[in-house]
Amino acid sequence: MVLILLVVGLGLALLIWLWKGPVQNTVTAMKRNGSSTVEAYGVILFITSAMGISIYLIMSIL
Structure with a gap:
């Protein structure tokens, strides 16, 4: 649970930046x-x- 909150917080900080x-x-x-x-x-x-779709496709292959 803590890891999920940490990832969400980091994602929001990255989005704001x-x-x-x-x-x-x-x-x-x-x-x-x-x-x-x-x-x-x-x-x-x-x-x-385009970047998001590319990352999604790469992650789905891996």
Whole structure:
């Protein structure tokens, strides 16, 4: 039980760090180069979804 809570807490901390750091910086850079906010977040969503699916497929094979 403690291990599950630790993993959930670590996952939330990583998600918050990911949102505050690389995601916000990427969106800001894309907006400065002329992209819309929706387009920037769409690209971020596509990239993270592709990474998640890739990790899931690799883990299901192993």
